[in-house]
Amino acid sequence: EVKLVESGGGLLKPGGSLKLSCVASGFTFSNYWMHWVRQAPGKGLEWIGEIEYDGTETNYAPSIKDRFTISRDNAKNTLYLQMSSVRSEDTATYFCTTLEAWGQGASVTVSS
Amino acid sequence: DVVLTQTPPTLSATIGQSVSISCRSSQSLLHSNGNTYLNWLLQRPGQPPQLLIYLVSRLESGVPNRFSGSGSGTDFTLKISGVEAEDLGVYYCVQSTHAPPTFGGGTKLELK
Numbered sequence: 001e002v003k004l005v006e007s008g009g010g011l012l013k014p015g016g017s018l019k020l021s022c023v024a025s026g027f028t029f030s031n032y033w034m035h036w037v038r039q040a041p042g043k044g045l046e047w048i049g050e051i052e053y054d055g056t057e058t059n060y061a062p063s064i065k066d067r068f069t070i071s072r073d074n075a076k077n078t079l080y081l082q083m084s085s086v087r088s089e090d091t092a093t094y095f096c097t098t099l100e101a102w103g104q105g106a107s108v109t110v111s112s
Numbered sequence: 113d114v115v116l117t118q119t120p121p122t123l124s125a126t127i128g129q130s131v132s133i134s135c136r137s138s139q140s141l142l143h144s145n146g147n148t149y150l151n152w153l154l155q156r157p158g159q160p161p162q163l164l165i166y167l168v169s170r171l172e173s174g175v176p177n178r179f180s181g182s183g184s185g186t187d188f189t190l191k192i193s194g195v196e197a198e199d200l201g202v203y204y205c206v207q208s209t210h211a212p213p214t215f216g217g218g219t220k221l222e223l224k
Contacts, residue, residue: 044215044218050212059211097161099213100163102161
């Protein structure tokens with residue numbers, strides 16, 4: 001069974017940092033580009049970034065570029081999202097996904 | 113970026129009714145490798161998105177065959193042949209033919 005499990009969400013203040021993790025199982029993790037997609041409360045899905053199979057290439061949406069970093073550890077079947085300089089508009093549920101399989105999401109709230 | 117326009121934004125249906133959702137792309141989603149990377153997702157209330165259809169018309173394992181996808185180029189359709197109560201939620205189309213991946217705005221399926 002394909003499974004993606006995010007962790008690390010929480011409440012943080014504007015300007016703060018947080019690191020999300022996503023552990024994959026049930027498929028060959030290193031064979032897939034992995035993506036982070038977020039969903040603000042009551043809104044649609046927003047792609048925020050992706051990472052190539054071995055981590056050598058990453059691409060980001062303009063809304064988070066230079067503030068968030070995506071990385072992966074294929075030995076641990078784990079995807080990461082390092083969030084820095086967060087803003088209130090970063091409040092959302094963050095999903096890791098292959099664009100076919102989806103995790104349950106990690107909730108991030110940015111508030112003073 | 114590719115813009116996906118979903119219509120209608122809201123759909124009211126009775127149980128057993130057949131309905132269709134349209135997803136139109138701002139450019140052709142036919143990849144140079146011959147595949148068309150257009151998926152359909154369902155997000156039930158409080159749940160993460162789940163894959164229904166991939167590559168335009170291929171039914172994901174475990175998804176009921178009342179769901180079907182069709183289309184080519186820039187015009188795509190998701191059809192539900194006989195809505196059931198468990199089908200209620202928000203439907204999204206997503207393309208990954210062109211970078212970055214993009215999502216339609218969603219279609220909310222409600223009970224009439």
